[in-house]
Structures are given as C-alpha cells and as structure tokens.
Amino acid sequence: MFRFLNRTHTLQAHGGWNDAALEKLWLYNLHYFDDLNAQDAHARRDLHQALIARWIAENPPTSGNGWESYPTSLRMVNWIKWLAAGNVAPPSMVNSVVLQAQWLAGRLERHLLGNHLFANAKALVFAGLYFEGTQAAVWLATGLKIISKELPEQVLADGGNFERSPMYHAIFVEDVLDLINAAQCWPGLVPNEQVSYWHETARRMLYWLTGMTHPDGEIAQFNDAAFGVVPRVTELMAYAARVGVGLPTAIENSKVIHFADSGYVRMQTFDAVAFLDVAPIGPDYLPGHAHADTLSFELSVFGQRVVVNGGTSCYGLGADRLRERGTAAHSTVEVADANSSEVWGGFRVARRAYPFELKVLPSSGHVACSHNGYTHLPGAPVHRRQWQMNKDSLQVQDTVRGGKHASLSRYILHPAIQVAAIYANTWHLTLAGGQRLLVVVQAGQGRIEQARYAPEFGKQLQTQSLVVELVSGEADVTFSWVK
Structure with missing residues (x-):
C-alpha cells in the first residue's frame, strides 16, 4: 500500500506503475522514491531494496511514467542520496542510475523551463558527482551550466521564486541546499565561486520563505500551494544550518516588509500578520502554477489563520482544478463572474492581470494597489484595493471603477x-x-456563504466565506481584535 496526496492505493502486480485509473500526479509520486530519504528511512531499508529491484524489473528503459524527464530527475537524486548514505545497492541499481542519467541528458525539459529544467540539471549534477569518468564529467558540466543560468533567473533579487508559488519556492530552497550538501560530499568538483553563490542564494530564499510563512509554521497559499508537499520552514532552516548556510535575519514584529521583486507584502503587528498579493501571476512565459488571485490576501490573528485563499487539492484538467484556480476561490474581488486572469487547461493562462499603481507606506501600515485584469469587460473596469493595518485591526477597502x-x-x-x-x-x-x-462591513452588503478550502492535495474542507457585494463600486470591511 502506498499513500501520496492523501490517497492510498495498492501497487498492482501488473501495470501498477502506470495504472491509467490513477491520477498522473499520484503515479509521479510513486516513481519519485522520496521515502528512501524520509525520516526513519533506515528502518525500511529491506523494503526499499526490494522496491528498487521491483522498479527496475517492471519499468523497462524509456517506457512509462517513470521514464519521463521530471520523475526520472527526482528519482535519480533520491537513489544517489540513498547510495551515498552507504546502503547496499540491489542488483542492477547502479547500472540503472547510469542508464537513467544517459536517458535524461538527451531529454532535458528546455521546452518547459522553470522548476522542471532545474530539476533535470540538479539530477545531472548529482550523477556527475557520484560517478567518475568522462561521461560523468559531461553530466556535471551540463548540470552546472544550466544551474548557473537558471538560478539567477528563477530566484529574484528579493529571494522569491519567479513562479510566485510559496510551495514551489520551498521545493527550490531544498534543491539549492541539496546542491550545497552534494558539493560538500564530493569536495573540489564544483567551483568555489559557484558554491558561494548557492550559499548566498539560499540565505535570500530562506528570508523570503520566512516572510511568507504564517505563525502556524505553514506557507501562505498563493498560486499553486498546498501543505504536506515540502518541509516546513523550520526544517529547511535546520538543514541550512547543517550544511553551513548562514541563516537570514529574523522577521520582526510591527513591520511592513515589501518583497518588491516578487510582489508580495507582509504586514505585521504583535497579534496579527497579513500577506498581500500585489504580484504578477508569474513569468509571462511560464504561468503554469498561477491562479487568478491578484490582490488576494491572507490573515492570521493570535497565531491562527482567519482569512485564507482556497488552496490546491489537485492538478489535471478537471472541474475542481479549474475552480481552485479561479478568482472566486480566493480572498479578492470578482467582477461580472469573471476570472481576473484567464486560467484554463490545468496549467495555462491566456489573458492575465497586471498590478499597477502600487503604494506601500510602511510607517503608516498602508498598502494600495490596482490591477487591469477586468479591463477587457465593457467600460474597462479596474479593481483597486487598499489595506490599512493598525495595532488591533485590519481595514480592507475595494473599489471597482468603469x-x-x-x-x-x-x-x-x-x-x-x-x-x-x-x-x-x-x-x-x-x-x-x-x-x-x-467583522464590520461599513460599505457594501455582506452575507455568509458556504465555501471550500483545500489545504492539501486530495483534501477539500467545507468552510464559510464572507461575501460582500460592492455598492456603487465600493466595499469597506474591518476586522478588529482585542486580547
């Protein structure tokens, strides 16, 4: 029995690795072999050896889900980590890793770019470090060249990942820490200046991740984001300390932090913290993990989540995927039943919203921003939202003009x-x-409706939503709290 994404299935004797009745993301997780390096993995060493041998026997080269470039990349890294930890390889395992590296080297996902290409490059670096010889040197050089190009592009100056997903950002942090760890395990093979850059990048990324983490220790849920997929920030901090990465400065109370390059704002008092999305949905050429969530926000008070976004329970092409990416599944304004960005096809976006007229005033706890995601509608309406955070309240004002x-x-x-x-x-x-x-609605007409919240893949929870109908294009809502 295997459990991924809150779904449990049995690996069938014939064709189970590519069972068409199971969703592709679940099958991908089956091929990743993440459990080889999970907590207490040593207690399952015999099981892991048997499972590796079974994978080799039942997944002939180049056939099926497991030989697609992305799962091949993640599996290679997990298998090499497992081997480097001193585990005894089942027959043909080492030869299989070599074959996977050869296969991957000719099928890098340059057409997808983003986290896929980076994962490919990371796998080649691991293979190039673990093995010796001319071919291994080529793998290492290829991987390092891709990483040297992609890392400055995919990690923005403020430390945020360019896809604007806190979940994928955390995945990326672990990737960079893994690279630093590997360079230390096989010293002298990665140029010192490249390793130094990885250290500096990891520090910036950890600061951003800390800034986008709620008091409960979990990430803010903008774009594709779910709990249970990546380590929590405290675990990544501990990993960073183990590999010698200098930890970033702590996030302070009573402060507005503007991540200007990625487009998010953290507003915090001693009792509350709000996360504001004033960002583009992602890079124009790579919007696959974007949601129509422009000018949405999340709020925690007394360490507990109050206002959330709808989350992510699934990938694929189904109705739930489309709904969860839509504007109505986020804490923002929907105009004329339309999405602020035209999400479609599971991982695609056509027309998209761009923020403008951003104003951040840290001294007064005030942030305002507009976006043009609805200007294709008659009258070219523009949504503008203003947040005002005080010691014991958060006021949110919305206007739609046009x-x-x-x-x-x-x-x-x-x-x-x-x-x-x-x-x-x-x-x-x-x-x-x-x-x-x-909660007081001072302008507009409010009501409570049923809603859904997806904190994890495979999990949808019933919840409630305060829905405020804008009157004369205006709404004004204040959340206030007292200890």
Missing part, C-alpha cells in the same frame, strides 16, 4: 472559525483558541 458590473469581494474563512451574526453587516468570528474578532 462599467456597470456586479462585483463581489470574498473573504474565505478558515474552517476552524465559528461565525455568528450580530446584526446586519456585523459578525463575530470565534477562533479555535477561543479569541474573538469583530
């Missing part, structure tokens, strides 16, 4: 929140810890 369209501002609430109406346009929100927030 045309005459129905507009809704949604605030998706965490499932642990209990909602109680006090009177018109006013509610109490009770947190799991017993603390209360007061």
Whole structure:
C-alpha cells in the first residue's frame, strides 16, 4: 500500500506503475522514491531494496511514467542520496542510475523551463558527482551550466521564486541546499565561486520563505500551494544550518516588509500578520502554477489563520482544478463572474492581470494597489484595493471603477472559525483558541456563504466565506481584535 496526496492505493502486480485509473500526479509520486530519504528511512531499508529491484524489473528503459524527464530527475537524486548514505545497492541499481542519467541528458525539459529544467540539471549534477569518468564529467558540466543560468533567473533579487508559488519556492530552497550538501560530499568538483553563490542564494530564499510563512509554521497559499508537499520552514532552516548556510535575519514584529521583486507584502503587528498579493501571476512565459488571485490576501490573528485563499487539492484538467484556480476561490474581488486572469487547461493562462499603481507606506501600515485584469469587460473596469493595518485591526477597502458590473469581494474563512451574526453587516468570528474578532462591513452588503478550502492535495474542507457585494463600486470591511 502506498499513500501520496492523501490517497492510498495498492501497487498492482501488473501495470501498477502506470495504472491509467490513477491520477498522473499520484503515479509521479510513486516513481519519485522520496521515502528512501524520509525520516526513519533506515528502518525500511529491506523494503526499499526490494522496491528498487521491483522498479527496475517492471519499468523497462524509456517506457512509462517513470521514464519521463521530471520523475526520472527526482528519482535519480533520491537513489544517489540513498547510495551515498552507504546502503547496499540491489542488483542492477547502479547500472540503472547510469542508464537513467544517459536517458535524461538527451531529454532535458528546455521546452518547459522553470522548476522542471532545474530539476533535470540538479539530477545531472548529482550523477556527475557520484560517478567518475568522462561521461560523468559531461553530466556535471551540463548540470552546472544550466544551474548557473537558471538560478539567477528563477530566484529574484528579493529571494522569491519567479513562479510566485510559496510551495514551489520551498521545493527550490531544498534543491539549492541539496546542491550545497552534494558539493560538500564530493569536495573540489564544483567551483568555489559557484558554491558561494548557492550559499548566498539560499540565505535570500530562506528570508523570503520566512516572510511568507504564517505563525502556524505553514506557507501562505498563493498560486499553486498546498501543505504536506515540502518541509516546513523550520526544517529547511535546520538543514541550512547543517550544511553551513548562514541563516537570514529574523522577521520582526510591527513591520511592513515589501518583497518588491516578487510582489508580495507582509504586514505585521504583535497579534496579527497579513500577506498581500500585489504580484504578477508569474513569468509571462511560464504561468503554469498561477491562479487568478491578484490582490488576494491572507490573515492570521493570535497565531491562527482567519482569512485564507482556497488552496490546491489537485492538478489535471478537471472541474475542481479549474475552480481552485479561479478568482472566486480566493480572498479578492470578482467582477461580472469573471476570472481576473484567464486560467484554463490545468496549467495555462491566456489573458492575465497586471498590478499597477502600487503604494506601500510602511510607517503608516498602508498598502494600495490596482490591477487591469477586468479591463477587457465593457467600460474597462479596474479593481483597486487598499489595506490599512493598525495595532488591533485590519481595514480592507475595494473599489471597482468603469462599467456597470456586479462585483463581489470574498473573504474565505478558515474552517476552524465559528461565525455568528450580530446584526446586519456585523459578525463575530470565534477562533479555535477561543479569541474573538469583530467583522464590520461599513460599505457594501455582506452575507455568509458556504465555501471550500483545500489545504492539501486530495483534501477539500467545507468552510464559510464572507461575501460582500460592492455598492456603487465600493466595499469597506474591518476586522478588529482585542486580547
């Protein structure tokens, strides 16, 4: 039995590695072999040896999901880590790794770029370090050349990953730490200046990740993002310390941090923290993990999530994937039942929103931004949102100017929140810890609706959403709290 993405299945004796009845992402995870290097993996050494031998026997070269370039890359790294840790290789394992490296070297995902090409390059570096000889030297040189080009492009100056997904950012942090670790395990093979750059990049990335992490220790959920896929920031910090990466400075209270290159803002008081999306959805040539979530935000108060985005429960081409990428699944404004960016096809985006007129005033706790994602509609409407964070409140003001369209501002609430109406346009929100927030709609017409929240792959939870109909193009909502 194998459990990935909160789904448990049995690996069938015939064709199980490529079972068409199972979703492709689940099958990809089956081929990754992440458990070889998981916690307490040594206790499952015999199982791992048998599973590796079975994979080799049942996955003939170049056939099936496991030989696609991305799962091949992740599996190669996991197998080489396992071998380098001193485990005894089953028959044909070493030869299989060589064959996988040869196959991958001729099928680098240059057409996809992004995290796929980087994963390919990382695998070639591992193979080039682990093996010796002319062919290994070519693998190493090829991998290092790709990484030297892609790392400065994919990691922005503020430390954020250019795909604007905190989940993929964390994956990327682990990738860079793995490269540093490998360079230390096989010293003298990677140029010192390249390793130094990896160290500096890892520090910037860890600072960004810390800044985009809620008090509960999990990431903010913008674009494709789910819990349970990557290590938590505390685990990555510990890994960084083990490989000698200098840790970034701590995130301070009572401060506005603007990640200007990636396009996110963290607003924090002693009791609350908000994360604001004033970013482009991602690089124009690589929007595959983007959601129509422009000007959405998330809020934690007293260490507990209050306002969330809808999350990510699945990939693929189904209705749930399309819904979860849509504007209505995020804590932002929807105009005329349209998506702010035209998400389609599982991993594609056509027309997309671009933020403009951004104003960040750290001293007063004020942020404002507009976007043009709805200007294709009659009257060319523009959504502008303003956040004002004070010691014990967060005010969110929305305006939509241009045309005459129905507009809704949604605030998706965490499932642990209990909602109680006090009177018109006013509610109490009770947190799991017993603390209360007061929510007042000062402009617009508010109501509570059912909603869905997907914190992890394979998991959808029922929750509630405060939905505010803009009146005369305006809405004004204040969340306030007292200890």
